[in-house]
Amino acid sequence: MDPLGRKRWAIAEGYIPSESSFSDPALVSHETACILNAGDRTANIRITIFFADREPVGPYLITVGARRTLHLKFNDLHDPKPVPRDVAYSSVFESDVPIVVQHTRLDSRRAEISLLSTTAYAETE
DSSP states (O other): OOOOSEEEEEEEEEOOOSOOSOOSGGGSOEEEEEEEEOSSSOEEEEEEEEOSSSOOEEEEEEEEOTTEEEEEEGGGOOSSOOOOSSOOEEEEEEEEEEEEEEEEEEEOSSSSOEEEEEEOEEOOO
């Protein structure tokens, strides 16, 4: 398959609520980056988190195998530092091979669950 996607992506909107109406891990409030690597090589990805009032944190290092997808919860990012709850942030993804990134948020602070999904901004090469 021909390469699909771009090497640099940005998600300008990020926010993980600290509250949830559910204890089921699938229904806890979270942010997710859905990453598709449709190519023939493993993607080595560096994620940097940006804030309005402090220095960026990162890189968070992840890999997505060739011809694979990863639904990465920002809630699970801990190294070099956990992504804070109740704080607005943005993220930049830099990959050594083209990937596609989609952003999803599940907000379960109320029993009426809210789900938001957007495609990230991709920088042309």
